Amino acid sequence: MTKQYDLSDSVQVAIRNTIGDALRRSAGRQPAAPALQFEDRIWSYQELDLAANRVANGLLARGLQKGDRVAAYGKNSDAYVLLWLACARAGLIHVPVNYGLVQRELTYICNQSGARALFCDDSLAANVEAVRNDLGVELYGSLRRGALAEGVDILALAQGRGEATAPDIALSDDDVVQILYTSGTTSDPKGAMHTHRSLMAEYQSCLLHLDISGKDRGLAALPLYHSAQMHVFLMPSLLCGAFNYLIDAPVPDQVLALIEEQKITSFFSPPTVWIGLLRHPDFDRRDLSTLENLYYGASIMPEPIVHELAERLPQGRLFNCYGQSEIAPMATVLEPHEHADRPSSCGRPLTSVETRVVKPGTLEDCAPGEQGEIVHRSPHLMVAYWDKPEETEEAFKGGWFHSGDLAYQDEQGYLYIVDRIKDVVNTGGVLVASRDVEEALYGHESVAEVAVIGVPHEKWIESIVAVVVVKEGKAADAAALIDHARQHLAPFKVPKAVHFVEALPKNTAGKLLKRTLREQYAR
Amino acid sequence: MYLTQPLHKALRECPEREALVFADRRSTYRDLVRQVATLASVLKDLGLEDGDRAGILALNSDHYVTFVFGVLWAGGVFNTVNIRWSPVEIAYSLDDCDTRILFVDDEFVPLIDEVRARSKSLETVVYVGEKTCPEGMLSLAGLMAGTDPVDDAGRSGDQLACILYTGGTTGAPKGVMLSHANLYTCSIGAVMPACRGDGVVGLHSAPFFHVAGVGLILQLTLRLGTHVIVPRFEEVAVMSAIQRERVVETFLVPTMMRAVLAHPRFPEFDLSSLRCMMYGASPIDSTLLKKAMTAWPEASFLQLYGMTELSPVVCILPDYCHSDAAYADKLMAAGLPAHMAEVRVVDGEDNEVPRGQVGEIVARGPMVMRGYWNKPEQTEEALRRGWMHTGDAGYMDDAGYVFLVDRIKDMVVTGGENVYSVEVEDALLRMPAIAQCAVIGVPDEKWGERVHAVIVPAGGAEISEADIVAHCKTLIANYKCPRSFEFVDQMPLSGAGKILKYKLKEAHWGDRGRRIG
Structure with a gap:
């Protein structure tokens, strides 16, 4: 006999742990401490908390209801942050839309999520106008004063005199609070649904592992x-x-100036941005001595750059963060003291994450060194893809989330990412990571950009093809590139053909569309 | 969030790391997981179904840790029985939540006949001792030998993980229901603010039945650390374990810390491996802290404050308050609210009082219990308006530090145990020679507070202290029995005829700012 117990309302209120609860706790602890600065506006924790309530009440007053999707189409700003926090408070589901997306992709995300409201920057209003007739949106508004004059302005709501007590909405930790669309290089974007519970679990992990204080x-x-x-x-x-200074793009001279002026202690960006900072003349002119926590992700930091950073920012500590939207996104971390021995690893699973490398298509563990697919179990994980039950089922096959990343682990359990599984080429039954071939070709002085794909081949299953953009003034010489590849790669990894193009197909977020290339070069 | 997750991780990430060290037994995480999965199988064979309770009455050992995870792995709910309780109280707690399987070690075998006689629920007693299995009990070793491991039942999130008994204001103990998410979130919050690294060696000497013991097991397992276990706190056992195993972190209440530092054999041991000294139950005074910092110059210090209903940690006094002179005035604080904990000080109507003003400390957050087992009214009372009422009186300073000053509940905390006055008073009043009585906590060098009875004898009868203690021992646990007495002709009474305990306390606590140990 298993006795059941019911949770009384008092218990439910006492134990609730939504994002709005977390913000209120921060405000209760240090009401006057500065939380966020954008341009010349500084929001204390208390102001942020109250402003989130005002925006939440404003949205509800305009007819939005719990569970409605609210699209946010804007660059970084305080209003962007406030809309997100207000959605969490009001029980609305925040749908961020990459501001690089236009036309079909913008329409797709708004309509697939069924967004009832859309808020955008004035600078992006024209993009919205262009597709407005195709959208099911009922309420339009702006993130920055001035745009779409007839709509609601988030910043004005935040700074206004509206009701500043938290809205009376029944919320639970299991309510969906955000839908994060994956970038979709191989198919239409999928919306990873996150709950308060999944995101709060992920925040705890980040606080535990990333030395955030x-x-x-x-x-x-x-x-x-x-x-x-x-x-x-x-x-x-x-x-x-903590205090956060917000800007809307990682422009090197601005970043370097702000680190000095604002005595910044922590900064995150992909390796390419770090390299850009190192190459900027201001790097040595600015006082960067406060900068201690250096975070990167999305790709490995080239080893010479690890050494250069250690030399030029001797107080700095490097963290490599790996994950993906579906896991909110942190899954593994390579901590500062681990960089010396394994600069190309993305580290080990966080406390709340179980990670395995399995033979693709199975749940059998790979041996150390053997390449397979990364799968995870964790309270950080999304609960589903929005309105895509089959894709959800597929992604969670066997009770593990399938990352789609090809990787291997060393004897100590450190992970090394090889490629996206869909970008692996199967040539004669041997799997070749397109990234390996691309890196070799990047070593040739004529190559500006390269994408390596597999195209169907009757004998080899797939054959390796390189699509290359040459640097200005350089000759397009296929034989020279193949020769170069032979010197740096095992024979089976050498491209069978090289095509030259003016530009590679990319989505508006700048992500390479290998799917298009595969279709184009399949014969 | 599930509490067995670290075991699955350990199997992948560090199967050969030592998990448990007890006496001359050592086991790796691979061994531990196999034992846990086998124990779970044994429990299922014994009839344990999803959500059923299984109890343990034992001193600390490696088996205890295996039991805790084994019950969770089997899909059960563990009930760690207070080892200081009388058979009457033990039987009450087993029956209250229908615990039918009880694990027992050598220390408590002698109590079992009486517990069995008094309990309606208890069906199976499993022996986890080191000798031959007594008659009428099943030997765990024997059961495990013929059993294959099973898969993790996979309970998680809001599902119950344990029921821990705590004294009740109305006399009867209450079963505090904690879920996987309660304990998991609280454990992460407790390890967050300190340098409590991964894979370190930790020593347990606090009793595992207590919520602090359970919490410490989880906080270390979460980081895939090595558990070094001694059966109970004893100075030499603790010091030799630290030296032998190069222990990095441990938890000692200040009275224990004082006992270790003052022990004549203290200089013989090399305790230099200690890096993190946690304490709780009472603040550390600056004299003791100075001594401890001299003894362990490399160690950081951390005070944890909480209660069973809060899984248990809700405030933490960080290391910098101990090492940085600028925070000297915070040393007597219980700490800052832990991550995910919201703490307030309120008046009798649950309105927040201004900073610096004394009121009741209340808390909310994901570490708040799911309620008291089968006691909806008491759950509602404790959690009224969505806040857990701690029963502790205190204030919050401008920087947000929480200071305790007194107790609102009529309760004595002695040696880390909560003793509700009403329970002791009930026992006393069953003695015909006692007309009136009041039980209060008075300061005590060793126990923090001591159970003290003020008694009005019936018709001027002569009563001996020894008789009273003997009488009480038949009804309540040893530690609840009064340790000192005061015989008076009459009690100080309020207009409504209520005994004014604060007047009785005044004589003992004088003008100290804090009236709790």
């Missing part, structure tokens, strides 16, 4: 529509009382 002064420069800047850095640091 209330003493931090962070610079948030990467887009907040992306889960890394939002859920690995901004939100965990708002949970522990």
Whole structure:
């Protein structure tokens, strides 16, 4: 006999742990401490908390109801953050839309999520106007005063005199609070649905592993529509009382100037941005001595850059963060002291994450060194893809989330990412990571950009094809490139053909569309 | 969130790391997981179904840790029985939540006949001792030998993980229901603010039946650390275990810390491996802290404050308050609210009082219990308006530090145990020679507070202290029995005829700012 127990309302209120609850706790602890600065506006924790309530009440007053989807189409700003926090407070589901998307992709995300409201920057209003007739949106508004004059303005609501007590909405930790659309290089974007519970679990992991504390002064420069800047850095640091300076793009001279002026202690960006900072003349002119926590992700930091950073920022500590939207997104971390021995690893699973490398198509463990697919179990994981039950089922096959990343583990359990599984070429039954071939070709002085794909081949299953953009003034010489590849790669990895193009097909977020290339070169 | 997750991780990430060290037994995480999965199988064979309770009455050992995870792995709910209780109280707690399987070690075998006689629920007693299995009990070793491991039942989130008994204001103990998410979230919050690294060696000497013991097991397992276990706190056992195993972190209440530092054999041991000293139950005074910092110059210090209903940690006094002179005035604080905990000080109507003003400390957050087992009214009372009422009186300073000053509940905390006055008073009043009585906590060098009885004898009868203690021992646990007495002709009474305990306390606590140990 198993006795059941019911939770009384009092218990449910006492134990609730939504994102709105977390913000209120931070405000209760340090009401006057500065939480967020954008341009010349500084929001204390208390102001942020009250403003989130005003925006939440404003949205509800305009007819939005619990569970409605609210699209946010804007660059980083305080209003962007406030809309997100207000959605969490009001029980609305926030749908970030990459501001690089236009036309079909913008329409797709708004309509697939069934967005009832859309808020955008004035600078992006024209993109919205262009597709407005195709959208099911009922309520339009702006993130920055001025745009779409007839609509609601988030900043005005935040700074206004509206009701500042939290709205009376029944919320639970299991309510969906955000739908994060994956970038979809191989198919239509899928919306990873996150609950308060999954995101709060992820924030705890980040606080535990990334040395984030209330003493931090962070610079948030990467887009907040992306889960890394939002859920690995901004939100965990708002949970522990830190200060965040927000800008809308990682422009090197501005970043370097702000680190000096604002005494920034922590900064996240992909390796390419770090390299850009190192190459900027201001790097040595600015006082960067406050910068201690150096975070990167999305790809490995080239080893010479690890050494250069250690030399030029001797107080700095490097963290490599790996994951994906579906896991909110942190899954593994390579901590500072682990960089010396394994600079190309993305580290080991976080405390709340179980990670395995399995033979693709099975749940059999790979041996150390053997390549397979990364699968995870964790409370960070999304609960489903929005309105895609089959894709959800497929992704969670066997009770593990299938990442789609090809990787291997060393004897100590450190992970090394090889490629996206869909970008692996199967040549004569041997799997070749397109990334390996691309890296070899990048070593040739004529190559500006390259994409390596597999095209169907009757004898080899797939044959390796390189599609190359040459640097200005350089000759397009296929034989020279193949020769170069032979010197750096095992024979089976050498491209069978090289095609030259003016530009590679990319989506508006700048992500390479290998799917298009495969269709184009399949014969 | 599920509490067995670290075991699955350990199997992948560090199967050969030592998990448990007890006496001359050592086991790796691979061994531990196999034992846990086998124990789970044994429990299922014994009839344990999803959500059923299984109890343990034992001193600390490696088996205890295996039991806790084994019950969870089997899909059960563990009930760790207070080892200081009388058979009457033990039987009450087993029956209250229908615990039918009880594990027992050598220390408590002698109590079992009486517990069996008094309990209606208890069906199966499993022996986890080191000798031959007594008659009428099943030997765990024997059961495990013929059993194959099973898969993890996979309970998680809001499902119950344990029921832990705590004293009740109305006399009867209450079963505090904690879920997987309660304990998991609280454990992460407890390890967050300190340098409590991964894979370290930790020593347990706090009793595992207590919520602090359970919490410490989880906090270390979460980081895939090595558990070094001694059966109970004893100075030499603790010091030799630290030296032998190069222990990095441990938890000692200040009275224990004082006992270790003052022990004549203290200089013989090399305790230099200690890096993290946690304490709780009472603040550390600056004299003791100075001594401890001299003894362990490399160690950081951390105070944890909480209660069973809060899984248990809700405030933490960080290391910098101990090492940085600028925070000297915070040393007497219980700490800052832990991550995910919201703490307030309120008046009798649950309105927040201004900073610095004394009121009741209340808390909310994901570490708040799911309620008291089968006691909806008491759950509602404790959690009224959505806040857990701690029963502790205190204030919050401008920087947000929580300071305790007194107790609102009529309760004595002695040696880390909660003793509700009403329970002791009930026992006393069953003695015909006692007309009136009041039980209060008075300061005590060793126990923090001591159970003290103020008694009005019936018709001027002569009563001996020894008789009273003997009488009480037949009804309540040893530690609840009064340790000191005061015989008076009459009690100080309020206009309504209520005994004014604060007047009785005044004589003992004088003008100290804090009236709790």
